[in-house]
Ligand SMILES: Nc1ncnc2c1ncn2[C@@H]1O[C@H](COP(=O)(O)OP(=O)(O)OP(=O)(O)O)[C@@H](O)[C@H]1O
């Protein structure tokens with residue numbers, strides 16, 4: 001089984017995939033071990049295809065999964081309410097520009113929209129008010145046949161962030 005975990009930076013992909021890897025006893029491929037900064041999507045697709053062929057059961061995680069088509073059984077997209085995501089990215093010490101860019105991408109469903117063109121089995125998980133352990137738990141339940149995808153609408157939160165001047169780079 002090949003499990004993809006995608007989502008905007010800060011939604012918890014790496015944290016959740018590590019927990020999942022231990023729980024399921026299968027390896028995880030981290031995008032950040034192979035790519036950083038500006039990358040060619042063609043190179044990403046080729047590398048990931050090649051890596052995925054090496055394992056029968058594997059987890060792969062990274063935000064670029066939304067932008068390339070890969071032979072995955074499931075694509076989980078982690079979602080986080082934009083104001084909470086902003087807090088997580090501030091803690092990382094990201095520049096204001098980088099924070100706003102990622103918060104906007106989350107608020108406007110960037111990853112989901114890109115992934116919908118490429119994958120049939122997309123499950124969204126809202127991580128806003130839960131723990132990484134419970135997110136991993138939901139993923140396990142899903143691959144065992146009990147799948148629930150969350151619907152999110154971050155537009156009202158985005159409006160508040162813009163009106164209150166918390167997002168400036170638009
Ligand atoms: N429910 C949750 N699920 C996942 N992460 C959470 C949750 N609640 C809080 N966090 C925190 O959010 C942060 C997410 O960091 P993490 O590095 O896993 O994100 P990422 O999606 O891999 O980001 P990047 O794309 O930059 O690698 C961590 O500090 C984690 O502890």
Ligand SMILES: [Mg+2]
Nearest residue numbers: 013014015032
């Ligand atoms: Mg990560």
